[in-house]
Amino acid sequence: MRSTVLSRTRRWLGASALAIIAGVSGVTGAYVLTGSAANAQYQNAAQIVVPQANVQQGFADLVEAVQPAVVSILVEAEAPGRQVERRGRDFNFEFNFPDLPENHPFRDFFDQFGGPRGGQAPDRAPRPRQFMAAGSGFIISADGYVVTNNHVVSDATKVTVITEDGTEKVATVVGTDERTDLAVLKIEGEDLPFVTFEDTASRVGDWVVAVGNPFGLGGTVTVGVISGKGRDIGGSSYGDFLQIDAAVNTGNSGGPAFNVNGEVVGVNTAIYSPNGGNVGIAFAIPASTVKQIVNQLIDTGSVTRGYLGVAIQDVTKDIAEGVGLSTATGAIISKPSADGPAAAAGIKAGDIVLMVDDEKIDDALDLSRTIASHAPDSTVELTLWRDGAETKLSVKLGTLTEEVANATTDEEAPAPEVIEPEVTKTLGMALVPNGDGSGGMLVQSVEDGSQAAERGLATGDIILQVDNQSVASAADFDKAIEGVKGKGLNTALIMVDRNGATRFIGLPLAE
Known part of the structure; x- marks a missing residue:
């Protein structure tokens, strides 16, 4: 009978709770009972105890408090037009609505600037192509400073801020910073509702609430967590992005991401998407960066570094x-x-x-x-x-x-002259002295599968230094390698020049 009861209990409660009921003995550790036997767990002495999460019932109160400070941003801009031949006539009717769906009412705007009823004579130069786009932003002061993304307002001829109650205000662009993709706008007003930035950095796993204007649908709220920090997504020399999984779509750019205290933790700026829609990976500029840049833009209109x-x-x-x-x-x-x-x-x-x-x-x-x-x-x-x-x-x-x-060299460095004398084969490479007079050893060839090949060395590279010692001959190279070995190191630090750009490579000495 006892065996039958235990068998039924095992199926109902699971093995962890069953260990308590059956009175297992002779096992080191401790039992943790949280609420009911169904939640009982066996815990080893060194096991981490995780505090129970305080799960909220919802975010309605938070959203109701912060939403008046979140705005939609409507941008009018110009871009060069191009002639398109249609039915024997030329029309300048190419339009760009990057942040609006096909059936959005703002798309009626095209009637004013081209299309079947706005064509132009075939022999006239194309007019600038005008378009409208939508983004998001948020007010950070009672006198009307607004934060958004640089890419939302770049090249704008007119910027309109639309508040939660539908009020439209023409905004002035105070300053922009392309490197961090941030911009500050100014609208007229007094005692405007505004939000503040977090003082203590949020952690991975913290709740985040995104509010914005996706696809022109203002006042949209999505919820998730901070999925990662310190993301380098490319396209920004100073990126240190938060990764969030709250749904962010086209039009959310420039909108805020809030913590559960209603403080701004970041500015939504980019998404990763193979299809243009949300797949749960979005990126926000962290509040620490935003505060620093925004303060400079408000004070001087530009950013110095x-x-x-x-x-x-x-x-x-x-x-x-x-x-x-x-x-x-x-x-x-x-x-x-x-x-x-x-x-x-x-x-x-x-x-x-x-x-x-x-x-x-x-x-x-x-x-x-x-x-x-x-x-x-x-x-x-x-x-x-x-x-x-x-x-x-x-x-x-x-x-x-x-x-x-932005200083770059567009001209390719002339191909180094390959000379025949004194070919040195070492560490999977054939080296010859660089014949252009600038010093170094020219890589004449690299053996497939060698350590040099695996580290990216290639024919035409010039080895300038080994272990911070300049090399211009086989004797120099061999002496420097022996010096590395004499230090008890198994890898040589090599400075390599490729088309004028220098780079360091750690080259293992075992062939």
Whole structure:
């Protein structure tokens, strides 16, 4: 009978609760009973105890409180038109409604600017193509400052802010920042409802409530959690995005994401989607970044950033092994600008930035964001890894201008001359002295499957340094490699030039 009862109980309650009923003995640990036997769990002494989540019944009160500060943004803009031949006549009727569905009433706007009833003579130049787009934003002050995305208002000829009650107000663009995709608008008003930013950064797993204007449908609310932090989604040199799973769609751009206290944790700015719709992966600019940029835009109308003047890359495991670092962390300087602040302070190629002041640097993007967050002409202390030890240097930062930031070399460097004498075969490569007089060893060929090939070395690359020692001959190269081995290291740090761009590679010495 007892066996039958236990068998039925096992099916009903499960094994965890059954252990209590059956009186199991001789087992170390503790039983945790939460509410009922059905929730009983066996807990080892070292097992983590997770506090019970305080699940709310809903977010209606929060939404009701913050929604008056969330606005829809209607943008009128111009873009170059193009001639389209149709039924023997030319029409300038190409329209762009990136944030509105086909049947949205705003699409009637096209009748004013082209289409079958707005054509133009075939021999006239195309008129600028006018279009309307919709986005989101939120008020951050009682006197009418509004935050949104730069891409919502860029190239706008007119920006209209529509509040929750349907009031329309023409807005002035106070300032924009393309690098962080943020913009500040100003509307007229007094004692306007506004929201504030969070003071303490939210954590992964915290609730998030997104309010915005997807597809022109203002006042839309979606709920989710913060799925990740510190996301680098590309397209932003200073991105440090929150990943959220609250549904964000076209038109939500510039809208706020709130925590359960009604504080803004981020500005919704991008989605990952293979089909244009929400798939549960959206990205928001974190409040810490927004506050910093918005304050500058309100004060001066533009954003200034500190400038170090270096080309940098991540420290890989191979690079770390090649310089004796215990962990792959920091950002390695591949090339300091000749007239930049870093060079003036004595920073050299091969230095690895581990810290800026008291802030640890994880990778190259982290260094870019950290330096950019400092004011021009401010002085920072860099902790560097150089020659197997830490050293410190103080650098007075310059000002990052668009000319400096966008400086690129469009001309390809001339192909290095391949010369025949003194071919050295080592570490899976055939090397010859670089014949253009600039020094280094030219990679003449790379063996398939070799360590060099796996690390990305290719024919035409120029090895400039080994272990921070310049090499211009086979003897130089061999001596530097022996020096690495003499330090007890199994990986050599190699500086490589490819078409004028330098980069460091950690090359294992075992062939």
